[in-house]
Amino acid sequence: MLGVETFAAPVTHFEEIFIKQKIIPIxxxxxxxxxxxxxxxxxxxxxxxxxxxxxxxxxxRDTNTVFVTKNLAEDVAVMVDNLGPIxxxxxxxxxxxxxxxxxxxxxxxxxxxxxxxxxxxxxxxxSLII
Amino acid sequence: xxxxxKYFKIEAEELLENLTRxxxxxxxxxxxxxxxxxxxxxxxxxxxxxxxxxxxxxSGLAHxxxxxxxxxxxxxxKVSHDDITILLDAVTMLGSIIExxxxxxxxxxxxxxxxxxxxxxxxxDFETHECVIIEDLSQKELPLYENPKLQNxxxxxxxxxxxxxxxxxxxxxxxxxVSFQKMxxxxxxxxxxxxxxxxxxxxxxxxxxxxxxxxxxxxxxxTVHGTGIKKNFxxxxxxxxxxxTELEHGFERSASFxxxxxxxxxxxxxxxxxSDAFFFEKAVRDIAVETNKRISFEIKGKELLLDRALxxxxxxxxxxxxxxxxxxGIESSxxxxxxxxxxxxxxxxxxxxxxxxxxxxxxxxxxxxNPEKIKAAAIKKNLINKxxxxxxxxxxxxxxxxxxxxxxxxxxxxxxGRGVGMDVVKDRVDSMDGSMDITSKPGQFTCFTLxxxxxxxxxxxxxxxxxxxxxxxxxxxxxxTRLVDFNEISYETGKKVISFQGLPVSxxxxxxxxxxxxxxNHYEKMKVLLVKGHSEKMAIVVDAFGGKKxxxxxxxxxxxxxxxxxxxxxxxxxxxxxxxxxxAEFFNRIKDIPVQSADxxxxxxxxxxxxxxxxxxxxxxxxxxxxNEGYKVQLAQSGEDALEILARDSFDLFxxxxxMPGINGFELTSKIRxxxxxxxxxVIILSSLASDEHKRKGIEVGANAYIVKGxxxxxxxxxxxxxxx
Numbered sequence: 001m002l003g004v005e006t007f008a009a010p011v012t013h014f015e016e017i018f019i020k021q022k023i024i025p026i027x028x029x030x031x032x033x034x035x036x037x038x039x040x041x042x043x044x045x046x047x048x049x050x051x052x053x054x055x056x057x058x059x060x061r062d063t064n065t066v067f068v069t070k071n072l073a074e075d076v077a078v079m080v081d082n083l084g085p086i087x088x089x090x091x092x093x094x095x096x097x098x099x100x101x102x103x104x105x106x107x108x109x110x111x112x113x114x115x116x117x118x119x120x121x122x123x124x125x126x127s128l129i130i
Numbered sequence: 131x132x133x134x135x136k137y138f139k140i141e142a143e144e145l146l147e148n149l150t151r152x153x154x155x156x157x158x159x160x161x162x163x164x165x166x167x168x169x170x171x172x173x174x175x176x177x178x179x180x181x182x183x184x185x186x187x188x189s190g191l192a193h194x195x196x197x198x199x200x201x202x203x204x205x206x207x208k209v210s211h212d213d214i215t216i217l218l219d220a221v222t223m224l225g226s227i228i229e230x231x232x233x234x235x236x237x238x239x240x241x242x243x244x245x246x247x248x249x250x251x252x253x254x255d256f257e258t259h260e261c262v263i264i265e266d267l268s269q270k271e272l273p274l275y276e277n278p279k280l281q282n283x284x285x286x287x288x289x290x291x292x293x294x295x296x297x298x299x300x301x302x303x304x305x306x307x308v309s310f311q312k313m314x315x316x317x318x319x320x321x322x323x324x325x326x327x328x329x330x331x332x333x334x335x336x337x338x339x340x341x342x343x344x345x346x347x348x349x350x351x352x353t354v355h356g357t358g359i360k361k362n363f364x365x366x367x368x369x370x371x372x373x374x375t376e377l378e379h380g381f382e383r384s385a386s387f388x389x390x391x392x393x394x395x396x397x398x399x400x401x402x403x404x405s406d407a408f409f410f411e412k413a414v415r416d417i418a419v420e421t422n423k424r425i426s427f428e429i430k431g432k433e434l435l436l437d438r439a440l441x442x443x444x445x446x447x448x449x450x451x452x453x454x455x456x457x458x459g460i461e462s463s464x465x466x467x468x469x470x471x472x473x474x475x476x477x478x479x480x481x482x483x484x485x486x487x488x489x490x491x492x493x494x495x496x497x498x499x500n501p502e503k504i505k506a507a508a509i510k511k512n513l514i515n516k517x518x519x520x521x522x523x524x525x526x527x528x529x530x531x532x533x534x535x536x537x538x539x540x541x542x543x544x545x546x547g548r549g550v551g552m553d554v555v556k557d558r559v560d561s562m563d564g565s566m567d568i569t570s571k572p573g574q575f576t577c578f579t580l581x582x583x584x585x586x587x588x589x590x591x592x593x594x595x596x597x598x599x600x601x602x603x604x605x606x607x608x609x610x611t612r613l614v615d616f617n618e619i620s621y622e623t624g625k626k627v628i629s630f631q632g633l634p635v636s637x638x639x640x641x642x643x644x645x646x647x648x649x650x651n652h653y654e655k656m657k658v659l660l661v662k663g664h665s666e667k668m669a670i671v672v673d674a675f676g677g678k679k680x681x682x683x684x685x686x687x688x689x690x691x692x693x694x695x696x697x698x699x700x701x702x703x704x705x706x707x708x709x710x711x712x713x714a715e716f717f718n719r720i721k722d723i724p725v726q727s728a729d730x731x732x733x734x735x736x737x738x739x740x741x742x743x744x745x746x747x748x749x750x751x752x753x754x755x756x757x758n759e760g761y762k763v764q765l766a767q768s769g770e771d772a773l774e775i776l777a778r779d780s781f782d783l784f785x786x787x788x789x790m791p792g793i794n795g796f797e798l799t800s801k802i803r804x805x806x807x808x809x810x811x812x813v814i815i816l817s818s819l820a821s822d823e824h825k826r827k828g829i830e831v832g833a834n835a836y837i838v839k840g841x842x843x844x845x846x847x848x849x850x851x852x853x854x855x
């Protein structure tokens with residue numbers, strides 16, 4: 001969840017999920033990163049999805065879940081408000097991303113799916129690696 | 131998928147290195163029959179190896195090299211300079227085939243036909259005989275390229291009688307080959323243990339102190355709980371002390387073992403400069419051949435042992451330096467003769483190892499750097515303007531050659547002159563957290579000195595705090611820490627400076643360099659860190675000093691490499707990540723070019739403002755505010771004064787007071803509006819007259835904004851100014 005919107009990403013890209021990891025800011029004005037974390041003695045950038053997707057920045061206390069990715073060009077951490085359950089979906093149910101979406105944001109999105117009357121945007125985590 | 135060439139590539143690269151080294155030696159000792167035999171053996175071995183893995187073109191070329199070398203055996207033919215050139219070219223081509231294979235391309239993607247023709251000599255009689263042997267070898271040796279346990283065998287090649295065909299273990303002390311990546315992982319882990327030990331050592335006294343503190347608390351309650359508690363506590367403390375002593379001994383033993391292990395690992399990483407010397411010798415030879423110059427090349431410090439990673443990383447920059455020395459530095463034979471120099475140009479490469487650093491000095495006795503030519507090239511590339519060039523010292527001008535696009539070469543050649551190369555050197559040195567010094571004397575010499583940290587993993591840093599973040603600055607860049615009083619700050623063309631050893635040094639808050647917000651303390655003395663870059667100094671304001679630390683450097687992963695101000699990261703004792711900042715990048719950020727002084731930003735970037743006010747206080751106040759924001763300010767104390775200035779200069783904005791003796795602000799504005807040159811320039815009236823009537827009149831005469839001094843607010847003032855420039 002990011003604010004009021006729900007997003008999903010292929011489970012094959014999830015390495016680990018944890019709550020309230022200490023995030024160290026990166027010097028400089030780099031809005032697409034929340035900072036860095038020490039993940040098993042490796043320093044990983046924490047991606048600011050709110051910024052990349054053009055969503056309103058949630059209050060800090062609402063954003064407390066971080067997941068680390070795998071099977072991407074490089075491992076990164078991603079900060080979200082919270083994570084829901086694993087949903088099995090069929091490729092046939094995935095709708096293309098709406099045409100109205102702006103090009104900048106479209107590159108992060110694989111498509112959309114309706115699940116129990118909720119619209120879920122499917123993220124392309126590969127595109128987060130800058 | 132299994133790589134059929136895995137072991138072939140390893141062996142072939144080693145043999146090609148040996149061949150290059152040997153051929154360079156052969157040029158110096160052309161009649162050394164043992165050396166010729168050895169080279170023949172290398173060519174033969176590599177040919178056999180290529181046959182095994184069915185690389186026909188590779189094998190064919192190696193075979194021709196073998197034939198060529200055979201001509202020199204028993205002095206059938208004298209080794210000539212051209213022979214060495216052809217053979218070295220053939221080795222380079224074999225290297226290209228290996229590179230192609232690494233990229234997954236077929237070996238015939240490298241065209242060997244021309245090289246085969248060049249190497250075509252009358253083959254000696256024993257050629258057929260040797261070929262038969264090779265065929266046999268190819269079948270027998272097949273397992274060598276499949277069996278990783280046999281990685282460190284040396285193929286004993288057949289002598290003329292075909293003996294010694296079997297591979298033998300090269301050394302009775304069996305060795306294993308470890309990938310450099312794995313070696314790096316081992317080093318990192320070992321360094322982590324070292325850093326962790328430092329942390330444990332720092333905290334090991336804490337336990338004893340805590341018990342002492344507990345004892346004091348207990349004793350203070352003795353009267354309440356009776357004397358029994360003291361006895362009980364003493365027993366507890368004895369027991370506790372014994373355990374702590376045991377722990378301390380255990381820790382000290384572990385620390386000692388891990389220190390020893392770390393030292394051994396670091397030693398394992400060391401290789402002699404000599405092992406790479408051939409690379410530089412070949413580079414110099416190749417360029418000399420290409421440019422038709424006679425070069426006497428000398429390497430000093432070959433015996434030194436350096437970290438393999440460092441040597442690997444510095445190869446390319448040294449290559450560029452040598453290339454520049456020969457192409458731009460060393461003059462033609464005629465010019466040298468005229469200058470009374472020896473016919474052969476002297477190029478020297480010297481390695482020096484110091485406690486914490488490695489120095490690499492590359493010098494030549496050529497024509498030296500010409501500061502005027504360099505400046506002209508930089509002006510042409512719009513890297514500096516004429517004024518900056520005029521003010522620039524020769525020494526600073528030398529550093530312009532490190533910038534992309536600056537080349538003083540009159541003719542562009544394949545080899546050099548495109549102004550790339552030196553910027554590669556600078557980038558690599560910066561990325562290795564090193565520094566560079568350039569000295570030169572026209573007509574006499576040029577000398578580049580690279581200073582690099584001896585360890586590529588561990589470094590000493592100085593910790594500072596800014597905006598609540600712990601940030602690390604390489605200790606080698608830190609000159610001193612200082613508490614600076616506000617009255618020690620002066621201004622030089624709009625920039626804050628403090629004095630260091632009698633010279634002004636730019637004073638910049640770390641927040642400005644990094645784009646972070648620091649606390650603003652107007653009451654205390656400022657905490658300032660004086661740092662040095664390649665050739666300049668800077669004073670950085672921080673929130674707090676944290677002291678010296680030894681840290682393990684972790685390279686930044688892909689996404690983070692785009693953070694310009696940090697080169698490395700590390701994990702602090704408390705587990706938090708921290709960034710090691712690049713001082714070189716600080717200098718890049720405060721100016722357009724590394725050699726430019728902070729106060730000479732190109733005029734076009736700074737909007738110019740003419741402030742006209744009869745009050746000294748107002749003029750000084752406004753000047754300070756605007757200059758701090760980077761504006762170029764000129765002051766006029768009256769309307770007449772302003773008109774005089776306007777007759778010769780143009781501005782981007784006018785700030786005008788109304789009540790002035792002589793020509794008042796309304797009249798001045800009106801005159802500006804009538805001037806063809808200045809009529810479009812915005813005018814802001816800054817006056818203590820707050821009535822609507824005055825404001826209306828101001829607008830009527832052509833002012834674009836009206837600010838009342840009585841309600842002066844710096845932020846909104848700057849915003850208004852910003853709207854017009």
